Amino acid sequence: MIEFINVDKTYGKSVKALQQINLKIEKGEFVAVIGLSGAGKSTLIRCINRMHDITSGSLVVDGIEVGELRGKEIRKFRRRIGMIFQSFHLVTRTTVFKNVLVSFVPELPFWRKVTGIFSKEWKLKALTALDQVGILDKAYVRVDQLSGGQQQRVALARTLAQNPDILLADEPIASLDPVTSKQVMDDFKRINQQMDISVIMNIHHVEVALEYAERIIGVREGQIVYDGPSQEVTDEILDYIYKGRKEGMTAEVYGEGAYV
Structure with a gap:
């Protein structure tokens, strides 16, 4: 599903955010990316949906x-990849339901964008998504009351x-x-298992990463120094x-397939 081949990412002339990344993530995996702040974790996952362009290599x-x-x-490619941020990026002065409906705006004809009229199909999809995360009862509550x-x-x-194939999460519980x-x-674990959606998560909470991923x-x-179960x-x-x-440290400690 996702493959990095000799990927480098450099900011400016000298800041090397990623160096020689070789990585393959299969469909349906739950992967946690860990490391110090500034290590390159966010850059790694944001390259997947082209929020950041790689400098060299192949993705x-x-x-x-x-x-x-x-x-x-x-834009079409990004529709297949969901992105969850630490800061939520919600419109707090309107309802939960309307915030979910926003996900369909890129697909709307111009007249629907202007009028804000959504089809019954889109409304059902929005309500189904709210049910999947257990907050269907909050559909008509303003976000700033949550x-x-x-x-x-x-x-x-x-x-x-x-309906994404991949779910990227950048410090979702920070x-x-x-x-x-x-x-x-x-919620992330259930979605991963029941919907077979790949989850790649950048996370500081090591104990949580070990429990769920x-x-x-x-x-x-900027380098992968461990990759394993x-x-x-x-x-x-x-x-x-x-x-x-x-x-x-020994090769046995790292385990098969790990990077040193």
């Missing part, structure tokens, strides 16, 4: 060379209404309390990802 999503897309092709966790679920419902974080992560990618200074991640591996220490 292929379901057979499509992402870097070759232009204009309307990029808790942070409920607002994140609205953002998730808005993305699900697009501003949530532990109880609410668990509820949101349960089946695969961990460790990034340090979550159950094989040890304290030594975490020390290497976050501190660059590998005293006592």
Whole structure:
């Protein structure tokens, strides 16, 4: 589904955000990307939907060379990839229902964009998405009356209404309390398993990443330093990802297929 081949990303003339990334993510995987702030985690996932352009190498999503897309092709491609942000990006002065309906705006004929009239089919899709994340009862409540966790679920419902193949999440629980974080992560896990949607998540909460993701990618200074099953991640591996220490590390510790 997603393949990075010798990908580099440089900001300006000298800031190397990503260096020689070689990575393949199959359909239906739940992947957590971990590492220090500034390590390149957000850049990695934002290259997938062309929020950032790679500097060199090749990035292929379901057979499509992402870097070759232009204009309307990029917009069409992004419809297949949902993106969840830490800051929710909701219109707080209107209802939950209308926020989810916004996901259909790019597909609307001009007259519907002007009038704001949505078809019965789109309304049903929006309500179904709200039901999938457990907040159908909040459909006609203003967003600014919801808790942070409920607002994140609205953002998730808005993305699900697009019927995406891939779900990218950039620190989705960073501003949530532990109880609410668990509820949101349960939503991600259920969506991943029941809808077979690939989930790639940039996350600072290591213990949460290990609990929910089946695969961990460790990034340090723009490079992948670990790639393997979550159950094989040890304290030594975490020390290497976050501190660059590998005293006592062996090939067996990293596990098959991991990067050193």
